[in-house]
Amino acid sequence: MADLSEKDEAEILKWKEARILQKVAQEDFLHKNGVVIFSCPDGHRFPDLYGKHEEECRCNDEKAPMIHMLTDHGGALVLAENSPVNRPTEQMVDMFLTLLERIFPCLLWQILGKMRLTRRLAAWIARRADIFALWRIRMAILVKGCWDLSLYAHAPCGAANAHGLGANELLHAYMRGWRRCIYLFAGVRIRCFFHVCYANGKQRTYLVKKNAAVRWLGQNTHLPPIL
Numbered sequence: 001m002a003d004l005s006e007k008d009e010a011e012i013l014k015w016k017e018a019r020i021l022q023k024v025a026q027e028d029f030l031h032k033n034g035v036v037i038f039s040c041p042d043g044h045r046f047p048d049l050y051g052k053h054e055e056e057c058r059c060n061d062e063k064a065p066m067i068h069m070l071t072d073h074g075g076a077l078v079l080a081e082n083s084p085v086n087r088p089t090e091q092m093v094d095m096f097l098t099l100l101e102r103i104f105p106c107l108l109w110q111i112l113g114k115m116r117l118t119r120r121l122a123a124w125i126a127r128r129a130d131i132f133a134l135w136r137i138r139m140a141i142l143v144k145g146c147w148d149l150s151l152y153a154h155a156p157c158g159a160a161n162a163h164g165l166g167a168n169e170l171l172h173a174y175m176r177g178w179r180r181c182i183y184l185f186a187g188v189r190i191r192c193f194f195h196v197c198y199a200n201g202k203q204r205t206y207l208v209k210k211n212a213a214v215r216w217l218g219q220n221t222h223l224p225p226i227l
């Protein structure tokens with residue numbers, strides 16, 4: 001389990017100063033017909049992330065809150081098109097090739113499987129994690145009939161670290177994922193949260209001011225504009 005680096009903590013402090021990350025309010029957890037949450041399943045940070053959301057929901061509603069939980073490594077970063085956290089590793093490509101071999105157990109496949117083109121095809125399939133995740137969110141909204149979606153990203157995140165993302169690249173992928181949800185899930189109320197586990201062990205959940213984040217990234221980084 002990696003701790004939050006000094007560099008990333010310094011960036012997160014800048015986000016707070018720019019009021020991109022704000023204290024959560026009771027109304028941020030007001031869900032009329034329940035909520036679909038999409039977050040990272042990080043076993044070290046998830047209990048605090050989920051516990052905080054549930055606790056705040058309970059404060060708003062005496063009944064048990066309806067929280068429909070979906071997770072994927074990297075949380076909402078996964079939802080961005082060509083997200084850096086969806087870059088397949090060599091092991092993932094090998095696994096897809098093994099699966100394809102089971103589907104086509106013929107000599108032709110044994111030959112094709114060794115070709116570079118086939119590895120590219122397997123890599124292309126592995127990159128489609130965003131489509132599968134977006135579809136799971138769509139299904140959750142339909143199945144549960146709830147129109148509140150809470151997206152989460154967090155730091156430090158093992159998936160982001162594994163792909164070499166710094167804090168600003170992480171925020172950039174997060175906001176691209178959010179923009180995609182706006183486009184795909186018209187009429188759904190989308191809130192973005194950010195969970196931080198500081199190096200001193202303190203864990204905090206913040207509300208993300210999305211437009212402020214997009215503006216700040218445009219003014220303070222060289223990352224491509226978020227459209």
Ligand SMILES: [Zn+2]
Nearest residue numbers: 040042157158
């Ligand atoms: Zn994570």
